[in-house]
Amino acid sequence: MTVHDTAETWLTHLAVERGLSANTLSSYRRDVLRYVDWLDSAGITDIDVVSVADIEAYVLDLRRGVDGRTALGASSAARALIVVRGLHRFALGEGLVVIDVAAEVAPPATGRHLPDTLSIEEVSLLIDACPADDAATAADLRDRALIEVLYGTGARISEAVGLSVDDVSEAPEVLRLTGKGSKQRLVPYGSMASDAVARYLVRGRPLLAKGKSHALFLNMRGGALSRQSAWAALKRAVERSGLDKEVSPHTLRHSFATHLLEGGANIRVVQELLGHSSVTTTQIYTHVTAENLRQVWHSAHPRA
Incomplete structure:
Protein backbone atom coordinates (compact mmCIF):
# COMPACT_ATOMS: atom_id res chain seq x y z
CA MET A 1 0.00 0.00 0.00
CA VAL A 105 13.61 6.46 16.16
CA ALA A 106 14.45 8.68 19.14
CA PRO A 107 13.06 12.21 19.14
CA PRO A 108 15.55 15.11 19.05
CA ALA A 109 16.69 16.26 22.46
CA THR A 110 14.79 19.32 23.62
CA GLY A 111 16.29 21.92 25.90
CA ARG A 112 14.17 23.11 28.79
CA HIS A 113 12.61 26.41 27.78
CA LEU A 114 11.75 28.85 30.51
CA PRO A 115 8.43 30.46 29.56
CA ASP A 116 8.19 34.20 29.07
CA THR A 117 6.44 36.02 31.90
CA LEU A 118 5.42 39.54 32.83
CA SER A 119 6.18 41.23 36.10
CA ILE A 120 3.27 42.13 38.37
CA GLU A 121 3.75 45.78 37.39
CA GLU A 122 3.62 44.89 33.68
CA VAL A 123 0.40 42.93 34.17
CA SER A 124 -1.13 45.96 35.87
CA LEU A 125 -0.07 48.20 32.96
CA LEU A 126 -1.65 45.78 30.51
CA ILE A 127 -4.97 45.57 32.35
CA ASP A 128 -5.14 49.32 32.99
CA ALA A 129 -4.68 49.91 29.25
CA CYS A 130 -8.30 48.76 28.86
CA PRO A 131 -10.62 51.59 30.03
CA ALA A 132 -13.21 50.86 32.69
CA ASP A 133 -14.56 54.36 33.34
CA ASP A 134 -17.86 55.82 32.17
CA ALA A 135 -16.39 56.51 28.72
CA ALA A 136 -15.38 52.87 28.22
CA THR A 137 -17.00 51.08 25.29
CA ALA A 138 -18.56 47.64 25.50
CA ALA A 139 -15.45 46.25 23.76
CA ASP A 140 -13.20 47.99 26.30
CA LEU A 141 -15.07 46.41 29.20
CA ARG A 142 -15.02 43.01 27.49
CA ASP A 143 -11.29 43.18 26.77
CA ARG A 144 -10.47 44.19 30.34
CA ALA A 145 -12.61 41.38 31.74
CA LEU A 146 -10.99 38.90 29.33
CA ILE A 147 -7.44 39.86 30.33
CA GLU A 148 -8.36 39.85 34.02
CA VAL A 149 -9.76 36.32 33.60
CA LEU A 150 -6.71 35.07 31.68
CA TYR A 151 -4.32 36.34 34.34
CA GLY A 152 -6.63 35.79 37.32
CA THR A 153 -7.28 32.11 36.55
CA GLY A 154 -4.34 31.03 34.35
CA ALA A 155 -6.92 29.86 31.80
CA ARG A 156 -5.91 28.75 28.33
CA ILE A 157 -7.29 31.04 25.64
CA SER A 158 -9.64 28.27 24.46
CA GLU A 159 -10.97 27.90 28.01
CA ALA A 160 -11.57 31.64 28.37
CA VAL A 161 -13.45 32.10 25.09
CA GLY A 162 -15.35 28.89 25.84
CA LEU A 163 -16.86 30.35 29.01
CA SER A 164 -20.62 30.77 29.12
CA VAL A 165 -22.57 33.17 31.32
CA ASP A 166 -23.59 30.15 33.42
CA ASP A 167 -19.93 29.45 34.17
CA VAL A 168 -19.78 32.61 36.29
CA SER A 169 -20.59 30.74 39.48
CA GLU A 170 -23.02 31.90 42.09
CA ALA A 171 -20.17 31.40 44.54
CA PRO A 172 -18.23 34.65 44.82
CA GLU A 173 -15.14 35.02 42.62
CA VAL A 174 -15.20 31.50 41.14
CA LEU A 175 -15.31 30.44 37.49
CA ARG A 176 -16.00 27.03 35.99
CA LEU A 177 -13.44 26.30 33.25
CA THR A 178 -13.70 23.47 30.74
CA GLY A 179 -10.25 22.24 29.77
CA LYS A 180 -8.71 19.49 27.68
CA GLY A 181 -10.80 16.35 27.39
CA SER A 182 -13.86 18.37 28.49
CA LYS A 183 -12.62 18.20 32.08
CA GLN A 184 -14.14 20.91 34.24
CA ARG A 185 -12.56 22.66 37.20
CA LEU A 186 -13.57 25.47 39.52
CA VAL A 187 -10.99 28.23 39.74
CA PRO A 188 -11.00 31.29 42.01
CA TYR A 189 -10.18 34.50 40.19
CA GLY A 190 -10.01 37.30 42.73
CA SER A 191 -11.91 40.46 43.46
CA MET A 192 -10.37 42.58 40.69
CA ALA A 193 -11.18 40.06 37.97
CA SER A 194 -14.60 39.45 39.51
CA ASP A 195 -15.33 43.19 39.47
CA ALA A 196 -14.20 43.45 35.84
CA VAL A 197 -16.48 40.57 34.81
CA ALA A 198 -19.41 42.01 36.75
CA ARG A 199 -18.85 45.44 35.15
CA TYR A 200 -18.78 43.85 31.70
CA LEU A 201 -21.94 41.82 32.39
CA VAL A 202 -23.86 44.90 33.52
CA ARG A 203 -22.55 47.60 31.18
CA GLY A 204 -20.85 45.85 28.27
CA ARG A 205 -22.34 42.52 27.33
CA PRO A 206 -25.95 43.75 27.00
CA LEU A 207 -24.77 46.15 24.27
CA LEU A 208 -23.11 43.30 22.37
CA ALA A 209 -25.76 40.62 22.87
CA LYS A 210 -28.12 39.94 20.02
CA GLY A 211 -29.85 37.01 21.70
CA LYS A 212 -27.75 34.53 19.73
CA SER A 213 -25.24 33.20 22.22
CA HIS A 214 -24.84 32.24 25.86
CA ALA A 215 -21.07 32.81 25.59
CA LEU A 216 -19.62 35.08 28.25
CA PHE A 217 -17.35 36.97 25.87
CA LEU A 218 -19.14 38.23 22.75
CA ASN A 219 -17.93 39.78 19.51
CA MET A 220 -19.45 42.86 17.90
CA ARG A 221 -22.02 40.72 16.05
CA GLY A 222 -23.29 39.09 19.24
CA GLY A 223 -21.60 35.73 18.67
CA ALA A 224 -19.00 34.01 20.81
CA LEU A 225 -15.62 35.70 20.74
CA SER A 226 -13.12 33.61 18.74
CA ARG A 227 -9.58 32.80 19.79
CA GLN A 228 -8.29 35.04 16.99
CA SER A 229 -10.38 37.97 18.20
CA ALA A 230 -9.22 37.38 21.77
CA TRP A 231 -5.61 37.53 20.55
CA ALA A 232 -6.43 40.80 18.76
CA ALA A 233 -7.92 42.23 21.96
CA LEU A 234 -4.75 41.38 23.86
CA LYS A 235 -2.61 42.89 21.11
CA ARG A 236 -4.58 46.16 21.33
CA ALA A 237 -4.02 46.27 25.09
CA VAL A 238 -0.29 45.66 24.65
CA GLU A 239 -0.03 48.52 22.15
CA ARG A 240 -1.96 50.86 24.44
CA SER A 241 0.12 49.90 27.48
CA GLY A 242 3.43 50.71 25.80
CA LEU A 243 4.93 47.35 26.80
CA ASP A 244 7.90 46.63 24.55
CA LYS A 245 7.65 42.84 24.48
CA GLU A 246 5.71 40.02 22.89
CA VAL A 247 2.67 39.10 24.96
CA SER A 248 0.38 36.18 24.19
CA PRO A 249 -2.49 34.62 26.14
CA HIS A 250 -0.01 31.94 27.21
CA THR A 251 2.26 34.66 28.59
CA LEU A 252 -0.51 35.55 31.04
CA ARG A 253 -0.94 31.87 31.94
CA HIS A 254 2.79 31.58 32.57
CA SER A 255 2.75 34.78 34.63
CA PHE A 256 -0.18 33.51 36.70
CA ALA A 257 1.68 30.31 37.63
CA THR A 258 5.02 32.03 38.24
CA HIS A 259 3.56 34.73 40.47
CA LEU A 260 1.67 32.14 42.53
CA LEU A 261 4.81 30.07 43.13
CA GLU A 262 6.85 33.17 43.92
CA GLY A 263 4.16 34.09 46.43
CA GLY A 264 4.54 30.75 48.19
CA ALA A 265 1.76 28.66 46.60
CA ASN A 266 2.14 24.88 46.72
CA ILE A 267 3.01 23.37 43.32
CA ARG A 268 0.18 20.84 43.65
CA VAL A 269 -2.30 23.68 44.06
CA VAL A 270 -0.90 25.43 40.99
CA GLN A 271 -1.17 22.14 39.08
CA GLU A 272 -4.88 21.91 39.92
CA LEU A 273 -5.52 25.54 39.02
CA LEU A 274 -3.79 25.16 35.64
CA GLY A 275 -5.62 21.92 34.87
CA HIS A 276 -2.40 19.96 34.36
CA SER A 277 -2.89 16.19 34.51
CA SER A 278 0.65 15.73 35.84
CA VAL A 279 2.71 17.81 38.23
CA THR A 280 5.68 17.22 35.90
CA THR A 281 4.18 19.73 33.47
CA THR A 282 3.86 22.30 36.23
CA GLN A 283 7.45 21.86 37.37
CA ILE A 284 8.74 24.07 34.55
CA TYR A 285 7.59 27.02 36.65
CA THR A 286 9.79 25.98 39.56
CA HIS A 287 12.73 26.44 37.19
CA VAL A 288 11.50 29.95 36.41
CA THR A 289 11.44 30.92 40.07
CA ALA A 290 14.80 29.22 40.68
CA GLU A 291 16.27 31.25 37.81
CA ASN A 292 14.96 34.44 39.41
CA LEU A 293 16.63 33.48 42.70
CA ARG A 294 19.89 32.76 40.87
CA GLN A 295 19.84 36.19 39.21
CA VAL A 296 19.21 37.94 42.52
CA TRP A 297 22.04 35.96 44.15
CA HIS A 298 24.49 36.88 41.38
CA SER A 299 23.61 40.55 41.60
CA ALA A 300 23.72 40.76 45.39
CA HIS A 301 26.22 38.24 46.80
CA PRO A 302 29.74 39.59 47.37
CA ARG A 303 31.35 36.36 46.07
CA ALA A 304 29.04 35.77 43.12
Missing part, protein backbone atom coordinates in the same frame (compact mmCIF):
# COMPACT_ATOMS: atom_id res chain seq x y z
CA THR A 2 1.33 3.46 -0.79
CA VAL A 3 2.34 5.81 1.97
CA HIS A 4 -0.21 8.37 0.74
CA ASP A 5 -3.09 5.87 0.81
CA THR A 6 -2.02 4.67 4.25
CA ALA A 7 -1.96 8.26 5.50
CA GLU A 8 -5.47 8.98 4.17
CA THR A 9 -6.82 5.76 5.69
CA TRP A 10 -5.20 6.64 9.03
CA LEU A 11 -6.66 10.16 9.02
CA THR A 12 -10.11 8.72 8.32
CA HIS A 13 -9.61 6.30 11.21
CA LEU A 14 -8.68 9.18 13.52
CA ALA A 15 -11.77 11.14 12.49
CA VAL A 16 -14.31 8.30 12.57
CA GLU A 17 -12.99 5.84 15.15
CA ARG A 18 -11.09 8.16 17.46
CA GLY A 19 -13.31 11.22 17.09
CA LEU A 20 -10.47 13.74 17.07
CA SER A 21 -11.39 17.41 16.83
CA ALA A 22 -11.20 19.30 13.54
CA ASN A 23 -8.23 21.35 14.77
CA THR A 24 -6.29 18.26 15.84
CA LEU A 25 -7.06 16.49 12.57
CA SER A 26 -5.90 19.53 10.63
CA SER A 27 -2.57 19.49 12.48
CA TYR A 28 -2.15 15.75 11.95
CA ARG A 29 -2.95 16.10 8.23
CA ARG A 30 -0.40 18.87 7.80
CA ASP A 31 2.34 16.89 9.54
CA VAL A 32 1.64 13.55 7.90
CA LEU A 33 1.41 15.05 4.39
CA ARG A 34 4.74 16.79 4.97
CA TYR A 35 6.17 13.36 5.77
CA VAL A 36 4.54 11.78 2.71
CA ASP A 37 5.93 14.54 0.48
CA TRP A 38 9.42 14.05 1.92
CA LEU A 39 9.30 10.31 1.30
CA ASP A 40 8.02 10.89 -2.22
CA SER A 41 10.92 13.27 -2.95
CA ALA A 42 13.25 10.52 -1.73
CA GLY A 43 11.67 8.04 -4.15
CA ILE A 44 9.81 6.13 -1.43
CA THR A 45 6.14 5.50 -2.16
CA ASP A 46 5.30 2.24 -0.36
CA ILE A 47 4.84 2.13 3.41
CA ASP A 48 6.49 -1.29 3.76
CA VAL A 49 9.86 -0.16 2.41
CA VAL A 50 10.38 2.78 4.79
CA SER A 51 13.38 2.17 7.03
CA VAL A 52 14.61 3.49 10.37
CA ALA A 53 17.32 5.40 8.48
CA ASP A 54 14.67 7.09 6.31
CA ILE A 55 12.76 8.39 9.30
CA GLU A 56 15.95 9.53 11.04
CA ALA A 57 16.92 11.42 7.86
CA TYR A 58 13.46 13.00 7.74
CA VAL A 59 13.73 14.27 11.31
CA LEU A 60 17.22 15.60 10.58
CA ASP A 61 15.93 17.48 7.53
CA LEU A 62 13.13 18.98 9.65
CA ARG A 63 15.75 20.32 12.02
CA ARG A 64 17.91 21.67 9.17
CA GLY A 65 15.04 23.18 7.16
CA VAL A 66 15.85 21.78 3.71
CA ASP A 67 14.11 22.65 0.40
CA GLY A 68 13.41 26.20 1.49
CA ARG A 69 11.41 25.12 4.54
CA THR A 70 11.83 26.80 7.90
CA ALA A 71 13.99 24.75 10.25
CA LEU A 72 11.98 23.32 13.14
CA GLY A 73 13.04 23.50 16.75
CA ALA A 74 13.60 20.30 18.68
CA SER A 75 10.15 20.34 20.27
CA SER A 76 8.37 20.95 16.93
CA ALA A 77 10.39 18.19 15.26
CA ALA A 78 9.53 15.87 18.16
CA ARG A 79 5.81 16.60 17.66
CA ALA A 80 6.18 15.86 13.94
CA LEU A 81 7.80 12.53 14.84
CA ILE A 82 4.81 11.66 17.04
CA VAL A 83 2.61 11.86 13.92
CA VAL A 84 5.04 9.65 11.97
CA ARG A 85 4.97 7.12 14.80
CA GLY A 86 1.20 7.15 14.81
CA LEU A 87 1.10 6.43 11.09
CA HIS A 88 3.53 3.50 11.30
CA ARG A 89 1.86 2.09 14.41
CA PHE A 90 -1.43 2.15 12.49
CA ALA A 91 0.21 0.43 9.50
CA LEU A 92 1.48 -2.34 11.77
CA GLY A 93 -1.94 -2.81 13.33
CA GLU A 94 -3.53 -3.07 9.89
CA GLY A 95 -1.00 -5.67 8.76
CA LEU A 96 0.50 -3.38 6.13
CA VAL A 97 4.02 -3.76 7.56
CA VAL A 98 5.73 -6.45 9.65
CA ILE A 99 7.72 -4.07 11.86
CA ASP A 100 7.13 -0.61 13.27
CA VAL A 101 10.31 1.12 12.14
CA ALA A 102 9.29 4.48 13.61
CA ALA A 103 9.23 3.08 17.15
CA GLU A 104 13.03 2.79 17.05
Whole structure:
Protein backbone atom coordinates (compact mmCIF):
# COMPACT_ATOMS: atom_id res chain seq x y z
CA MET A 1 0.00 0.00 0.00
CA THR A 2 1.33 3.46 -0.79
CA VAL A 3 2.34 5.81 1.97
CA HIS A 4 -0.21 8.37 0.74
CA ASP A 5 -3.09 5.87 0.81
CA THR A 6 -2.02 4.67 4.25
CA ALA A 7 -1.96 8.26 5.50
CA GLU A 8 -5.47 8.98 4.17
CA THR A 9 -6.82 5.76 5.69
CA TRP A 10 -5.20 6.64 9.03
CA LEU A 11 -6.66 10.16 9.02
CA THR A 12 -10.11 8.72 8.32
CA HIS A 13 -9.61 6.30 11.21
CA LEU A 14 -8.68 9.18 13.52
CA ALA A 15 -11.77 11.14 12.49
CA VAL A 16 -14.31 8.30 12.57
CA GLU A 17 -12.99 5.84 15.15
CA ARG A 18 -11.09 8.16 17.46
CA GLY A 19 -13.31 11.22 17.09
CA LEU A 20 -10.47 13.74 17.07
CA SER A 21 -11.39 17.41 16.83
CA ALA A 22 -11.20 19.30 13.54
CA ASN A 23 -8.23 21.35 14.77
CA THR A 24 -6.29 18.26 15.84
CA LEU A 25 -7.06 16.49 12.57
CA SER A 26 -5.90 19.53 10.63
CA SER A 27 -2.57 19.49 12.48
CA TYR A 28 -2.15 15.75 11.95
CA ARG A 29 -2.95 16.10 8.23
CA ARG A 30 -0.40 18.87 7.80
CA ASP A 31 2.34 16.89 9.54
CA VAL A 32 1.64 13.55 7.90
CA LEU A 33 1.41 15.05 4.39
CA ARG A 34 4.74 16.79 4.97
CA TYR A 35 6.17 13.36 5.77
CA VAL A 36 4.54 11.78 2.71
CA ASP A 37 5.93 14.54 0.48
CA TRP A 38 9.42 14.05 1.92
CA LEU A 39 9.30 10.31 1.30
CA ASP A 40 8.02 10.89 -2.22
CA SER A 41 10.92 13.27 -2.95
CA ALA A 42 13.25 10.52 -1.73
CA GLY A 43 11.67 8.04 -4.15
CA ILE A 44 9.81 6.13 -1.43
CA THR A 45 6.14 5.50 -2.16
CA ASP A 46 5.30 2.24 -0.36
CA ILE A 47 4.84 2.13 3.41
CA ASP A 48 6.49 -1.29 3.76
CA VAL A 49 9.86 -0.16 2.41
CA VAL A 50 10.38 2.78 4.79
CA SER A 51 13.38 2.17 7.03
CA VAL A 52 14.61 3.49 10.37
CA ALA A 53 17.32 5.40 8.48
CA ASP A 54 14.67 7.09 6.31
CA ILE A 55 12.76 8.39 9.30
CA GLU A 56 15.95 9.53 11.04
CA ALA A 57 16.92 11.42 7.86
CA TYR A 58 13.46 13.00 7.74
CA VAL A 59 13.73 14.27 11.31
CA LEU A 60 17.22 15.60 10.58
CA ASP A 61 15.93 17.48 7.53
CA LEU A 62 13.13 18.98 9.65
CA ARG A 63 15.75 20.32 12.02
CA ARG A 64 17.91 21.67 9.17
CA GLY A 65 15.04 23.18 7.16
CA VAL A 66 15.85 21.78 3.71
CA ASP A 67 14.11 22.65 0.40
CA GLY A 68 13.41 26.20 1.49
CA ARG A 69 11.41 25.12 4.54
CA THR A 70 11.83 26.80 7.90
CA ALA A 71 13.99 24.75 10.25
CA LEU A 72 11.98 23.32 13.14
CA GLY A 73 13.04 23.50 16.75
CA ALA A 74 13.60 20.30 18.68
CA SER A 75 10.15 20.34 20.27
CA SER A 76 8.37 20.95 16.93
CA ALA A 77 10.39 18.19 15.26
CA ALA A 78 9.53 15.87 18.16
CA ARG A 79 5.81 16.60 17.66
CA ALA A 80 6.18 15.86 13.94
CA LEU A 81 7.80 12.53 14.84
CA ILE A 82 4.81 11.66 17.04
CA VAL A 83 2.61 11.86 13.92
CA VAL A 84 5.04 9.65 11.97
CA ARG A 85 4.97 7.12 14.80
CA GLY A 86 1.20 7.15 14.81
CA LEU A 87 1.10 6.43 11.09
CA HIS A 88 3.53 3.50 11.30
CA ARG A 89 1.86 2.09 14.41
CA PHE A 90 -1.43 2.15 12.49
CA ALA A 91 0.21 0.43 9.50
CA LEU A 92 1.48 -2.34 11.77
CA GLY A 93 -1.94 -2.81 13.33
CA GLU A 94 -3.53 -3.07 9.89
CA GLY A 95 -1.00 -5.67 8.76
CA LEU A 96 0.50 -3.38 6.13
CA VAL A 97 4.02 -3.76 7.56
CA VAL A 98 5.73 -6.45 9.65
CA ILE A 99 7.72 -4.07 11.86
CA ASP A 100 7.13 -0.61 13.27
CA VAL A 101 10.31 1.12 12.14
CA ALA A 102 9.29 4.48 13.61
CA ALA A 103 9.23 3.08 17.15
CA GLU A 104 13.03 2.79 17.05
CA VAL A 105 13.61 6.46 16.16
CA ALA A 106 14.45 8.68 19.14
CA PRO A 107 13.06 12.21 19.14
CA PRO A 108 15.55 15.11 19.05
CA ALA A 109 16.69 16.26 22.46
CA THR A 110 14.79 19.32 23.62
CA GLY A 111 16.29 21.92 25.90
CA ARG A 112 14.17 23.11 28.79
CA HIS A 113 12.61 26.41 27.78
CA LEU A 114 11.75 28.85 30.51
CA PRO A 115 8.43 30.46 29.56
CA ASP A 116 8.19 34.20 29.07
CA THR A 117 6.44 36.02 31.90
CA LEU A 118 5.42 39.54 32.83
CA SER A 119 6.18 41.23 36.10
CA ILE A 120 3.27 42.13 38.37
CA GLU A 121 3.75 45.78 37.39
CA GLU A 122 3.62 44.89 33.68
CA VAL A 123 0.40 42.93 34.17
CA SER A 124 -1.13 45.96 35.87
CA LEU A 125 -0.07 48.20 32.96
CA LEU A 126 -1.65 45.78 30.51
CA ILE A 127 -4.97 45.57 32.35
CA ASP A 128 -5.14 49.32 32.99
CA ALA A 129 -4.68 49.91 29.25
CA CYS A 130 -8.30 48.76 28.86
CA PRO A 131 -10.62 51.59 30.03
CA ALA A 132 -13.21 50.86 32.69
CA ASP A 133 -14.56 54.36 33.34
CA ASP A 134 -17.86 55.82 32.17
CA ALA A 135 -16.39 56.51 28.72
CA ALA A 136 -15.38 52.87 28.22
CA THR A 137 -17.00 51.08 25.29
CA ALA A 138 -18.56 47.64 25.50
CA ALA A 139 -15.45 46.25 23.76
CA ASP A 140 -13.20 47.99 26.30
CA LEU A 141 -15.07 46.41 29.20
CA ARG A 142 -15.02 43.01 27.49
CA ASP A 143 -11.29 43.18 26.77
CA ARG A 144 -10.47 44.19 30.34
CA ALA A 145 -12.61 41.38 31.74
CA LEU A 146 -10.99 38.90 29.33
CA ILE A 147 -7.44 39.86 30.33
CA GLU A 148 -8.36 39.85 34.02
CA VAL A 149 -9.76 36.32 33.60
CA LEU A 150 -6.71 35.07 31.68
CA TYR A 151 -4.32 36.34 34.34
CA GLY A 152 -6.63 35.79 37.32
CA THR A 153 -7.28 32.11 36.55
CA GLY A 154 -4.34 31.03 34.35
CA ALA A 155 -6.92 29.86 31.80
CA ARG A 156 -5.91 28.75 28.33
CA ILE A 157 -7.29 31.04 25.64
CA SER A 158 -9.64 28.27 24.46
CA GLU A 159 -10.97 27.90 28.01
CA ALA A 160 -11.57 31.64 28.37
CA VAL A 161 -13.45 32.10 25.09
CA GLY A 162 -15.35 28.89 25.84
CA LEU A 163 -16.86 30.35 29.01
CA SER A 164 -20.62 30.77 29.12
CA VAL A 165 -22.57 33.17 31.32
CA ASP A 166 -23.59 30.15 33.42
CA ASP A 167 -19.93 29.45 34.17
CA VAL A 168 -19.78 32.61 36.29
CA SER A 169 -20.59 30.74 39.48
CA GLU A 170 -23.02 31.90 42.09
CA ALA A 171 -20.17 31.40 44.54
CA PRO A 172 -18.23 34.65 44.82
CA GLU A 173 -15.14 35.02 42.62
CA VAL A 174 -15.20 31.50 41.14
CA LEU A 175 -15.31 30.44 37.49
CA ARG A 176 -16.00 27.03 35.99
CA LEU A 177 -13.44 26.30 33.25
CA THR A 178 -13.70 23.47 30.74
CA GLY A 179 -10.25 22.24 29.77
CA LYS A 180 -8.71 19.49 27.68
CA GLY A 181 -10.80 16.35 27.39
CA SER A 182 -13.86 18.37 28.49
CA LYS A 183 -12.62 18.20 32.08
CA GLN A 184 -14.14 20.91 34.24
CA ARG A 185 -12.56 22.66 37.20
CA LEU A 186 -13.57 25.47 39.52
CA VAL A 187 -10.99 28.23 39.74
CA PRO A 188 -11.00 31.29 42.01
CA TYR A 189 -10.18 34.50 40.19
CA GLY A 190 -10.01 37.30 42.73
CA SER A 191 -11.91 40.46 43.46
CA MET A 192 -10.37 42.58 40.69
CA ALA A 193 -11.18 40.06 37.97
CA SER A 194 -14.60 39.45 39.51
CA ASP A 195 -15.33 43.19 39.47
CA ALA A 196 -14.20 43.45 35.84
CA VAL A 197 -16.48 40.57 34.81
CA ALA A 198 -19.41 42.01 36.75
CA ARG A 199 -18.85 45.44 35.15
CA TYR A 200 -18.78 43.85 31.70
CA LEU A 201 -21.94 41.82 32.39
CA VAL A 202 -23.86 44.90 33.52
CA ARG A 203 -22.55 47.60 31.18
CA GLY A 204 -20.85 45.85 28.27
CA ARG A 205 -22.34 42.52 27.33
CA PRO A 206 -25.95 43.75 27.00
CA LEU A 207 -24.77 46.15 24.27
CA LEU A 208 -23.11 43.30 22.37
CA ALA A 209 -25.76 40.62 22.87
CA LYS A 210 -28.12 39.94 20.02
CA GLY A 211 -29.85 37.01 21.70
CA LYS A 212 -27.75 34.53 19.73
CA SER A 213 -25.24 33.20 22.22
CA HIS A 214 -24.84 32.24 25.86
CA ALA A 215 -21.07 32.81 25.59
CA LEU A 216 -19.62 35.08 28.25
CA PHE A 217 -17.35 36.97 25.87
CA LEU A 218 -19.14 38.23 22.75
CA ASN A 219 -17.93 39.78 19.51
CA MET A 220 -19.45 42.86 17.90
CA ARG A 221 -22.02 40.72 16.05
CA GLY A 222 -23.29 39.09 19.24
CA GLY A 223 -21.60 35.73 18.67
CA ALA A 224 -19.00 34.01 20.81
CA LEU A 225 -15.62 35.70 20.74
CA SER A 226 -13.12 33.61 18.74
CA ARG A 227 -9.58 32.80 19.79
CA GLN A 228 -8.29 35.04 16.99
CA SER A 229 -10.38 37.97 18.20
CA ALA A 230 -9.22 37.38 21.77
CA TRP A 231 -5.61 37.53 20.55
CA ALA A 232 -6.43 40.80 18.76
CA ALA A 233 -7.92 42.23 21.96
CA LEU A 234 -4.75 41.38 23.86
CA LYS A 235 -2.61 42.89 21.11
CA ARG A 236 -4.58 46.16 21.33
CA ALA A 237 -4.02 46.27 25.09
CA VAL A 238 -0.29 45.66 24.65
CA GLU A 239 -0.03 48.52 22.15
CA ARG A 240 -1.96 50.86 24.44
CA SER A 241 0.12 49.90 27.48
CA GLY A 242 3.43 50.71 25.80
CA LEU A 243 4.93 47.35 26.80
CA ASP A 244 7.90 46.63 24.55
CA LYS A 245 7.65 42.84 24.48
CA GLU A 246 5.71 40.02 22.89
CA VAL A 247 2.67 39.10 24.96
CA SER A 248 0.38 36.18 24.19
CA PRO A 249 -2.49 34.62 26.14
CA HIS A 250 -0.01 31.94 27.21
CA THR A 251 2.26 34.66 28.59
CA LEU A 252 -0.51 35.55 31.04
CA ARG A 253 -0.94 31.87 31.94
CA HIS A 254 2.79 31.58 32.57
CA SER A 255 2.75 34.78 34.63
CA PHE A 256 -0.18 33.51 36.70
CA ALA A 257 1.68 30.31 37.63
CA THR A 258 5.02 32.03 38.24
CA HIS A 259 3.56 34.73 40.47
CA LEU A 260 1.67 32.14 42.53
CA LEU A 261 4.81 30.07 43.13
CA GLU A 262 6.85 33.17 43.92
CA GLY A 263 4.16 34.09 46.43
CA GLY A 264 4.54 30.75 48.19
CA ALA A 265 1.76 28.66 46.60
CA ASN A 266 2.14 24.88 46.72
CA ILE A 267 3.01 23.37 43.32
CA ARG A 268 0.18 20.84 43.65
CA VAL A 269 -2.30 23.68 44.06
CA VAL A 270 -0.90 25.43 40.99
CA GLN A 271 -1.17 22.14 39.08
CA GLU A 272 -4.88 21.91 39.92
CA LEU A 273 -5.52 25.54 39.02
CA LEU A 274 -3.79 25.16 35.64
CA GLY A 275 -5.62 21.92 34.87
CA HIS A 276 -2.40 19.96 34.36
CA SER A 277 -2.89 16.19 34.51
CA SER A 278 0.65 15.73 35.84
CA VAL A 279 2.71 17.81 38.23
CA THR A 280 5.68 17.22 35.90
CA THR A 281 4.18 19.73 33.47
CA THR A 282 3.86 22.30 36.23
CA GLN A 283 7.45 21.86 37.37
CA ILE A 284 8.74 24.07 34.55
CA TYR A 285 7.59 27.02 36.65
CA THR A 286 9.79 25.98 39.56
CA HIS A 287 12.73 26.44 37.19
CA VAL A 288 11.50 29.95 36.41
CA THR A 289 11.44 30.92 40.07
CA ALA A 290 14.80 29.22 40.68
CA GLU A 291 16.27 31.25 37.81
CA ASN A 292 14.96 34.44 39.41
CA LEU A 293 16.63 33.48 42.70
CA ARG A 294 19.89 32.76 40.87
CA GLN A 295 19.84 36.19 39.21
CA VAL A 296 19.21 37.94 42.52
CA TRP A 297 22.04 35.96 44.15
CA HIS A 298 24.49 36.88 41.38
CA SER A 299 23.61 40.55 41.60
CA ALA A 300 23.72 40.76 45.39
CA HIS A 301 26.22 38.24 46.80
CA PRO A 302 29.74 39.59 47.37
CA ARG A 303 31.35 36.36 46.07
CA ALA A 304 29.04 35.77 43.12
